[in-house]
Amino acid sequence: MRIHRHIFLAAVLAFAAGVAFGTRALAETDPLPSWNDGPTKEAIVGFVQKVTDRSGPSFVPLKDRIATFDNDGTLWTEHPMYTQLAFALDRIKALAPQHPEWKTQQPFKAVLDNDLKALAAAGEKGLLELVMASHAAMSTAEFETIVTDWFKTAVHPRFKKPYIELTYQPMLELLAYLRSSGFMTYIVSGGGIEFMRPMTEAVYGIPPEQVIGSSIKTKYEIQEGKPVLIRQPEINFIDDKAGKPVGINMYIGKRPVAAFGNSDGDREMLEWTGAGSGTRLMMLVSHDDANREYAYGPANGLPDTKFGTFSQSTMDEAGKKGWVVISMKDDWKRIFGFEP
Amino acid sequence: MRIHRHIFLAAVLAFAAGVAFGTRALAETDPLPSWNDGPTKEAIVGFVQKVTDRSGPSFVPLKDRIATFDNDGTLWTEHPMYTQLAFALDRIKALAPQHPEWKTQQPFKAVLDNDLKALAAAGEKGLLELVMASHAAMSTAEFETIVTDWFKTAVHPRFKKPYIELTYQPMLELLAYLRSSGFMTYIVSGGGIEFMRPMTEAVYGIPPEQVIGSSIKTKYEIQEGKPVLIRQPEINFIDDKAGKPVGINMYIGKRPVAAFGNSDGDREMLEWTGAGSGTRLMMLVSHDDANREYAYGPANGLPDTKFGTFSQSTMDEAGKKGWVVISMKDDWKRIFGFEP
Numbered sequence: 001m002r003i004h005r006h007i008f009l010a011a012v013l014a015f016a017a018g019v020a021f022g023t024r025a026l027a028e029t030d031p032l033p034s035w036n037d038g039p040t041k042e043a044i045v046g047f048v049q050k051v052t053d054r055s056g057p058s059f060v061p062l063k064d065r066i067a068t069f070d071n072d073g074t075l076w077t078e079h080p081m082y083t084q085l086a087f088a089l090d091r092i093k094a095l096a097p098q099h100p101e102w103k104t105q106q107p108f109k110a111v112l113d114n115d116l117k118a119l120a121a122a123g124e125k126g127l128l129e130l131v132m133a134s135h136a137a138m139s140t141a142e143f144e145t146i147v148t149d150w151f152k153t154a155v156h157p158r159f160k161k162p163y164i165e166l167t168y169q170p171m172l173e174l175l176a177y178l179r180s181s182g183f184m185t186y187i188v189s190g191g192g193i194e195f196m197r198p199m200t201e202a203v204y205g206i207p208p209e210q211v212i213g214s215s216i217k218t219k220y221e222i223q224e225g226k227p228v229l230i231r232q233p234e235i236n237f238i239d240d241k242a243g244k245p246v247g248i249n250m251y252i253g254k255r256p257v258a259a260f261g262n263s264d265g266d267r268e269m270l271e272w273t274g275a276g277s278g279t280r281l282m283m284l285v286s287h288d289d290a291n292r293e294y295a296y297g298p299a300n301g302l303p304d305t306k307f308g309t310f311s312q313s314t315m316d317e318a319g320k321k322g323w324v325v326i327s328m329k330d331d332w333k334r335i336f337g338f339e340p
Numbered sequence: 341m342r343i344h345r346h347i348f349l350a351a352v353l354a355f356a357a358g359v360a361f362g363t364r365a366l367a368e369t370d371p372l373p374s375w376n377d378g379p380t381k382e383a384i385v386g387f388v389q390k391v392t393d394r395s396g397p398s399f400v401p402l403k404d405r406i407a408t409f410d411n412d413g414t415l416w417t418e419h420p421m422y423t424q425l426a427f428a429l430d431r432i433k434a435l436a437p438q439h440p441e442w443k444t445q446q447p448f449k450a451v452l453d454n455d456l457k458a459l460a461a462a463g464e465k466g467l468l469e470l471v472m473a474s475h476a477a478m479s480t481a482e483f484e485t486i487v488t489d490w491f492k493t494a495v496h497p498r499f500k501k502p503y504i505e506l507t508y509q510p511m512l513e514l515l516a517y518l519r520s521s522g523f524m525t526y527i528v529s530g531g532g533i534e535f536m537r538p539m540t541e542a543v544y545g546i547p548p549e550q551v552i553g554s555s556i557k558t559k560y561e562i563q564e565g566k567p568v569l570i571r572q573p574e575i576n577f578i579d580d581k582a583g584k585p586v587g588i589n590m591y592i593g594k595r596p597v598a599a600f601g602n603s604d605g606d607r608e609m610l611e612w613t614g615a616g617s618g619t620r621l622m623m624l625v626s627h628d629d630a631n632r633e634y635a636y637g638p639a640n641g642l643p644d645t646k647f648g649t650f651s652q653s654t655m656d657e658a659g660k661k662g663w664v665v666i667s668m669k670d671d672w673k674r675i676f677g678f679e680p
Contacts, residue, residue: 063547140589184549197593207403208593209524209549218589220582220608227608227615229589236590242560249480249558249569250576251591253537253548268560268567275567 031177033333034170040283040331043324044174047281048181051257058279062182066256068248068269069175071189071196071213073262073308074285075204077166079294080157082307084195085127087150091134099133108133120306128235131192136216136233139223140194143231148198161338164203168285168328169337171260175204178258186256188212188248190240190265194231212251214239240265245272262287263308267317274321282323286310289329292339371517373673374510380623380671383664384514387621388521391597398619402522406596408588408609409515411529411536411553413602413648414625415544417506419634420497422647424535425467427490431474439473448473460646468575471532476556476573479563480534483571488538501678504543508625508668509677511600515544518598526596528552528588530580530605534571552587554579580605585612602627603648607657614661622663626650629669632679 035041050058051065072078092102092111102108107126110118119126135143156166175185187196187206193213200206217232239247245268248256259266259273262285270282287308288295296305299315318325328335375381390398391405412418432442432451442448447466450458459466475483496506515525527536527546533553540546557572579587585608588596599606599613602625610622627648628635636645639655658665668675 063541193590193593201403209591211593215590218586220585220612222611227585227611229585245560245567245569246558250533250555251549253533253551271562271567272560 031180032170032173034173036331036333038331040324040326043281043283044177047258047279048177050279052181060257060278064254064257065178065181065183066186066252066254067178067183067258068186068188068212068244068256068260068273069171070261070263070266070269071187071191073287074260074266075167075171075175075187076163077156077159077293078262078307079287079296079305080307082191083163083166084191085130086154086163087147087195088127088130088134090150090154091146092130095134132216132233135192135195136231139228139230140218141228143194144198147195151199159336161336164199165336165338167203167337168332169334169339170332171285172204172337174260175206179205183258184210186210186212186248186252188239188244188259188269190214190238190243192216193239212239212247214243242268244269248272257281259283260285263310264314265309267314270323271317271321274323282318282321283326284310284314284318284323285326286328288327289332289335292335293328371520372510372513374513376671376673378671380664380666383621383623384517387598387619388517390619392521400597400618404594404597405518405521405523406526406592406594407518407523407598408526408528408552408584408596408600408613409511410601410603410606410609411527411531413627414600414606415507415511415515415527416503417496417499417633418647419627419636419645420647422531423503423506424531425470426494426503427487427535428467428470428474430490430494431486432470435474472556472573475532475535476571479568479570480558481568483534484538487535491539499676501676504539505676505678507543507677508672509674509679510672511625512544512677514600515546519545523598524550526550526552526588526592528579528584528599528609530554530578530583532556533579552579552591554583582608584609588612597621599623600625603650604654605649607654610663611657611661614663622658622661623666624650624654624658624663625666625668628667629672629675632675633668 032041032044050056051060053059069075072082089111092108096102096112102112107119107122107130110122111130151162151164154163155161156163159166178185185206187200189196191213193211193215196213197208197211200211215236217234217236218229219232221228221230237247244266255276256273257276258281259270260283261269274280274282286300287293287297288300295302296308297310298304299310299312372381372384390396391400393399409415412422429451432448436442436452442452447459447462447469450462451470491502491504494503495501496503499506518525525546527540529536531553533551533555536553537548537551540551555576557574557576558569559572561568561570577587595616596613597616598621599609600623601609614620614622626640627633627637628640635642636648637650638644639650639652
């Protein structure tokens with residue numbers, strides 16, 4: 001049926017193109033207006049032309065047009081901290097009145113004191129404790145409501161905008177361009193799957209079933225005669241680094257032909273994508289624009305951060321394997337949709 | 341984009357219908373020719389008419405038209421044993437020359453001796469050992485090749501046909517009917533996800549990304565410079581009973597509006613589906629036709645079996661909650677596509 005759906009879509013698009021614009025006019029419309037002209041943009045357009053050219057050697061059938069996108073730092077801003085961490089900190093503060101013991105207990109004390117140094121010292125184990133305390137022990141429906149409400153009110157500390165407006169306009173155009181070329185676009189993120197799903201359809205045009213992420217376990221229970229899924233304080237799956245190809249295989253069962261990331265956490269996803277036969281496109285967003293967004297990462301000779309590390313060795317692998325590095329500074333005409 | 345795809349699809353379908361058949365002629369074509377007329381068929385057609393009637397109170401938007409199907413005993417035969425168990429036994433026999441110790445070691449000895457009684461005595465733990473010995477310690481690509489080759493040659497012991505022909509013709513029509521009505525059709529099976537995926541697209545029209553099943557863990561490794569996913573002898577997820585709503589939430593992130601099963605293993609999936617608001621359709625296939633297929637299950641006053649138990653308490657819940665029981669004997673004009 002997916003195939004049929006695609007064939008119909010192709011037919012109606014061809015029809016619409018013929019009637020509404022004329023084929024020539026459509027071909028002249030730039031699908032990536034926020035990208036500067038140059039080799040990066042050419043890499044994208046050239047790839048799409050190749051894999052959609054039915055008579056060419058690189059043609060990819062519609063059912064195999066799978067593109068996977070990391071989320072944090074690839075589709076939206078991940079600084080000064082991952083959006084989901086900002087959410088977790090807000091939740092801890094909101095829940096604090098019910099937990100007087102947090103006033104003296106790390107890492108909770110650090111959150112309540114806004115002590116980022118102590119928070120960093122708590123390390124990954126501390127972050128996990130915060131996530132479990134703020135993300136579990138409720139139904140999936142309750143969590144969805146909390147996340148949805150948070151996205152309506154929370155504001156990014158630097159840009160003073162809702163987090164869902166901190167998405168990269170050029171990447172939104174890329175998502176739409178790939179989909180209009182018959183691709184299914186998936187998110188493959190280290191972030192929580194149920195943190196992302198409430199917003200991905202409205203923000204990215206990506207439905208819940210095309211969102212892959214980290215997850216905690218859920219348990220089916222009957223409460224007051226109604227079935228619920230209760231979120232357990234136990235990790236189910238970490239969709240990061242070597243977990244990304246695992247997640248892609250688990251959820252999609254096909255190898256992507258295009259993959260987009262921005263950090264060492266995306267390296268294995270790009271390796272896995274590139275190891276398939278035929279034409280492939282692997283890209284890494286480089287954060288090198290402190291003016292319009294942020295600049296970080298030792299691969300750029302910039303300071304490392306906890307969020308979105310892009311090491312020299314990943315940069316080396318990119319060079320060796322022909323992964324295209326996107327310079328936010330040079331390749332993007334604008335970064336956010338709210339820019340003039 | 342899914343929404344756009346659906347809108348385009350709806351437009352082109354409406355156009356095609358008008359041109360090619362005339363709306364009247366199309367409406368008169370029976371989408372379920374292998375189903376006998378009667379209340380069961382009416383329940384299906386009535387449901388589809390309601391949820392697709394844009395002006396009615398039960399309308400379901402295209403993005404939410406999710407239907408989930410159990411596989412064994414719902415879409416294809418599960419007797420005299422689950423197809424995947426037949427596969428595991430064949431694999432054990434094929435691997436036996438490399439494992440001389442299996443000649444004396446249960447449950448392997450039982451398999452090699454064709455001793456079904458000893459095999460049954462090995463219980464679930466024994467079955468798990470067989471699955472781990474036959475399904476793990478190779479790459480996902482190698483496993484896919486083995487499964488694909490097995491489906492080409494293995495033959496059902498009673499019907500003397502390849503297993504992929506042991507699919508129920510009325511259910512194939514139901515899948516197609518739902519998809520032509522804008523549904524996404526998912527498999528949600530206790531069977532292995534990577535055992536099913538090599539055949540679901542060709543047999544059911546269901547692509548890999550719409551197959552949910554039990555799984556073992558996989559591990560990303562670089563072997564001879566190439567990334568591979570190696571199947572580990574460790575359970576990742578059991579997609580059965582209370583695991584089915586968990587799997588549905590994990591993979592789809594939406595509640596189905598229709599669900600189809602045939603055993604106690606599907607009960608929670610039907611409960612979860614039925615607990616949503618609005619019009620829902622829950623159905624259970626009852627195996628009551630020993631002549632044309634098999635008859636089993638205490639709910640039918642028939643002997644219980646290890647495969648596809650349908651207990652009286654599930655039958656009671658079906659009655660109480662309005663789940664429709666499909667009688668293979670009475671509701672299906674024919675069962676297999678190969679019947680005259």
